[in-house]
Amino acid sequence: MENNASSGRKKDLLFIGLGVLFAAVFFASFLLGRYSVSPFTALKILGSELLRCLSFGAFSPDGGWTGAEYSVVINIRLPRIVIAALVGAALSTAGASYQGIFRNPMVSPDLLGASTGAGFGAALAILLSFGYFGITVSAFLFGLLAVMLAYLVSKMSRLNSTLSMVLAGVMIGSLFSSLTSFIKYVADTEEQLPAITYWLMGSLSSSKKQDMLFALVPIVVGLVPLMLLRWRLNLLTISEAEARSLGINTKRLRLVVIICATLVTSASVAVSGMIGWVGLVIPHFSRMIFGYDYKRVIPASILLGGTFLMIVDNIARLISTAEIPLGILTSFVGAPVFIYLILEGGAAREH
């Protein structure tokens, strides 16, 4: 008993450490880039902007910084950093949630086809010259469709569930990516094609202030229920019969979780394109640090995912003058972790 209590305290401390790390990376990201801004100036600009927002513009302290500094911090870096944190948190939480619903630590928004489906929905919306709202809705609907299809195919398969889920996801993903290719083929080569292509690789370089709201609203709307229901997610990882006998309405809970996870995935894809692997890697690291209980896995995924993507985005914009798409960088991390999971899973079965 004492042992459990002390390990609980240790985890609480780790959580605080994770929160501090998140805040530190968040702030440090304002200082990184070709145009240098001193920490003090950045702090002043952010503080005054916060005050201005909180007082609805009535109070706007001013002084001590140049217009260029203000523009770099508020118009260029703030949206990028906020969106990176949101998308990282969203994809990781969606990954952790999908892994619970499908009782499978190997699934993630991209492996399930959710990202590819959402990507197709967004590409279609760009082709049809929809606005931002249209892109998000279309991404959400096709993301949901892809997850449902992958789930149905894996249910009908006679293979074991881990294998069939991954294979079905890969298959549905490839179906939607060929549909996306078709869209690229018919798209106007001057404007739409480069827009779709570059956006699909995953990038935050063109993030603007108004994008923040488009990411913030659906991601928060999806994350809040997942955060509130997080302990109950544990019950979806045991067998259907056991979960029902413990008194929960599994169908309803599963549906709520699928909708929320797909909503945050689609919103991420709509605002930042396809950033793979985050949803697989981050929940895995969260479990390594905090154990399997979703009570901690979900908040840990939010903090770790946000921190991870902010760091990756900093690397993307610092490493060379021409920015490297985020999706490429996350794959460098994600693919080896996936291989490790396959090998470890094999070893676990043998013992």
Place this chain on the structure above:
Amino acid sequence: MSINVKNISFTYNEKEVLHDISFSAGSGDVVAVLGPNGVGKSTFFRCMLGFLHPQRGEILLNGQDIFSMTNAAVAREIAYIPQSSSPAFNYTVLDTVLMGMTNQIGLFSSPGPAERKTAMAALEELGIAELAGRGCNKISGGERQLMLLARSLVQKAKILIMDEPTANLDLGNSHKVMKRILSLSRQGYTVIFSTHEPNQAFQFANRVVALQNGRVLAEGKPEEALSECILSSLYASNVAVREIEVNGKVFKLAISYDEGE
């Protein structure tokens, strides 16, 4: 606290899996549902848990139709212990037991110190408190059954339905688990368990329901209901029943044999 099964029949894919089954159990009863593999024991249990709706007959829980009750209401009365439980993630034993308290924890909350204390008490009662922090993939089959038993104790339901609780256990562990089950029945729990092993019915049950091809072949006290004739028919083999005395207590024992022996 009682469960009443009245004339239920269940048909799946036009095949009648259960035919006109009736039985009831109350506080303190230990009922063995006996039969070879594939006679519909699992289907029967899924009906009693309210998961499958029989086409005919009814199941009453404390006099109320089980199919008019919500999952949560049924869970307050009946706890279910599956034959094997293999969660996708390696939860600790304590985390697994805490899941039993779902009904007592608000939709948006998670277990706190009070719940952890209750769960630890249940683990202590079953003698496996030292396993609390262990991953549930790293414990033995017997320990796993006791962990699931602890999970149903904290659920505070008074009817325990156990699907082949000792199917994967060796003789010693199987005895340990069954002894715990017996002592729970003395505390007023109703225990309904399935088994394909007649000796377990003799040794631990006060009632037996023998199923054959989805029908009740025999029902009653094990020593009366399970005659050599009934057991021979049930297992399609020659079965002899003998009495042996151990420490002044008489046990009945079923043994199968070949004609020439």
